[in-house]
Amino acid sequence: MIETDVCIVGAGPGGVATALKLSYLGIPSVLIDKATFPRDKVCGDAISGKVTTLLNRLDPDILERFNQQSMQIDVWGIRFVAPNGKELDIPFQPNYVRNASSAPGYVARRYDFDNFLVQEVRRRDNIQFWEGLAVEQYTQTERGWLISGNKGALEVEARMLIVADGAHSAFSRKVAGLERDFRHHAGAVRAYYANVESLSKDNFIELHFINSITPGYFWIFPLPGGQANVGLGMRSDILRKRKVNLRKALSEVIEEHPVLRERFQNAQLIGEVKGYGLPLGSRRQPLSGNHYMLVGDAGHLIDPLTGEGIGNAFYSGFIAAEQLQQCLLHNDFSANFLKAYDQRVSRVLGSEMRLSYRLQKMLAYPFLVNLLANIIAGNRRIVALLSGMYNDFTLREQLAKPWFWVKMFLRR
Ligand SMILES: Cc1cc2nc3c(=O)[nH]c(=O)nc-3n(C[C@H](O)[C@H](O)[C@H](O)COP(=O)(O)OP(=O)(O)OC[C@H]3O[C@@H](n4cnc5c(N)ncnc54)[C@H](O)[C@@H]3O)c2cc1C
Known part of the structure; x- marks a missing residue:
């Protein structure tokens, strides 16, 4: 049995961001993940400037270490391709000069990027990190929460529980009551390919809007070594209504689309096509309650237009850590006090989510x-x-x- 002020469940970007921010605030934490790192996570692997900005704000040395890696590719803009085939290259900065260490965005396989983040966790003495331990049960106690797993082998009692266990979070659904509304949820598949032709020279990520999959999109995100993360996603209510099989839809685009077919004719699939859910932030839902806060996908914080969730997981993690500092200061972990967390997340991400939702509808x-x-x-x-x-x-x-x-x- 471990007793702690804070236990964080999930060491993806949301959980790690919370643990690191707490660590730099001088607050020790226990961080648990069911996986052993490095581990895969189904994703488009695009890392926005939000992430590097926050890492830099936390500690410029982390960004420096990130820049020394070879896992990432520097990204300078987005290529939008309309259903009529018109290509629009919109750079992230109007007049940019390429410099890999200060790029506005990156793409890195989550296998590598999340492992990099976990290495940062391992550098911090005040984060107790347990991997390969699945949390199975949450029991409310007088002090906070009793978190148990691995058939009783793990027991942690914490005054504050940070739930960062991703899109399929059982706590978020069963305890916090966040519903899965298919109008605010998307399904997506991704695959890795080698030798996709005509990738952009400045590593622009590509979003293809294709009639058959609107309002979703097909993407090609370049990776180091000439590889690419390729995928397709759609809103879940539309998926269900049209009875779309995403894996089939992906191979149809690759094999039948008049332009993309040519670009994939010499491409090789690496590994399997994998799918996962995206809980979208297009509907405001409660993010906290007595002695707990939801962070990242567990709080349904993915951008409803772009599908970007890593940056929002980071933001919510940082805000949760600062809120926890206040809880400790005032010795108040009540649902009422924690409403400030929901309000701050909404202030930081709310307008962006609402705008993205409007644009998603236009698509x-x-x-x-x-x-x-x-x-x-x-x-x-x-x-x-x-x-x-x-x-x-x-x-x-x-x-x-x-x-x-x-x-x-x-x-x-
Ligand atoms: C196909 C697809 C493409 C995407 N593309 C992008 C993109 O290009 N860019 C972007 O920014 N976002 C993208 N996203 C969204 C992004 O993947 C998520 O928003 C992001 O991973 C959220 O981070 P998180 O820390 O909240 O959750 P996760 O990254 O899911 O991490 C949750 C962690 O919790 C652990 N866990 C789960 N259950 C338990 C348990 N019971 N006990 C202990 N540990 C547990 C898991 O092992 C995992 O490590 C995409 C998502 C999908 C599905």
Whole structure:
């Protein structure tokens, strides 16, 4: 039996971010994961600037160590391909000069990236890390929570429980009551390929909007060594309604799409095609209760447009750690006190989620996406403007406003 102030279940990005932030705040924690690292996690493997910004804020040496790795590729923008085939290359910065150690984004296999994060955990004396131990039961006690697993071999009593065990979190569903609403959930599959042709020279990640899978998309994200993470995702209610088999849909795109077929003709699949769920943050749900906080996918915090969840898992982990510091200071772990956590997560991520949801709905209309692609294609001024939107939220908000597009059309 271990007694601790805080026990974190799950050592993915959300759990590790919480443990590291607590560690730097001088607060010891117990971190448990059922897997033994390195381990795989089904993902597109794209790491946004949110993650590197937060790592740097925590400790620039971590970012320095990240930059010394060879697992990641530096990414400089996004190539959007509309259903009509129009390609739009929108760089993350309007006039960029490539420098791998200060790239605005990266792609790294989660097998490697999560292991890198766990190595950072191992460097910290005040994080007690247990791997290969699956938590099976949570019992509320007077002091907080009794967390047990591995058929009784593991018992931890904690004043605060941080639930960061991912998209299939049993605690989140059964105890915290977060429902799986298929309109706010997506399914996706990913595969690794070698020798996909015509990858972008500046490692732009590719999002292909294809009629048969709207409002989802097919992606190609470049990896080191000429490999790529390739996948396809759709909202779960639409998947169910259309009875889509995602693995089949992925191979149909690769084998039958007139352009992509050519690019995959010499490509080799590495390993298996794997699928997983994405609980989307398009609906606000409670993230805390008596003596617990939900972090990352366990709190349904994935961006409903892009499917980005690593950065949001990091943000929620950092906020949870700061909230816990307040709980310890005031000796208050009550549901009422913890509402401040929900409020802060909503302040930081809420507007972005709401905008992404509006844009996701727009994507359901391929003719609209084609129309916008026609307006943007070949217009350097609009491309430069859109480039600024990655970092400027007020500008990004314009994307969901019809008047903005009318102005763009008139000014072409
Ligand atoms: C196909 C797909 C593509 C995606 N692409 C991207 C992308 O390109 N970029 C991006 O930012 N996001 C992407 N996401 C989302 C991203 O993968 C998640 O948002 C992110 O992994 C969330 O981190 P997390 O720490 O909350 O959960 P996870 O990464 O799922 O980590 C949870 C951890 O909890 C552990 N665990 C689970 N149950 C237990 C238990 N009972 N006891 C102990 N430990 C347990 C697991 O072993 C795991 O290590 C994608 C998701 C999918 C499915």
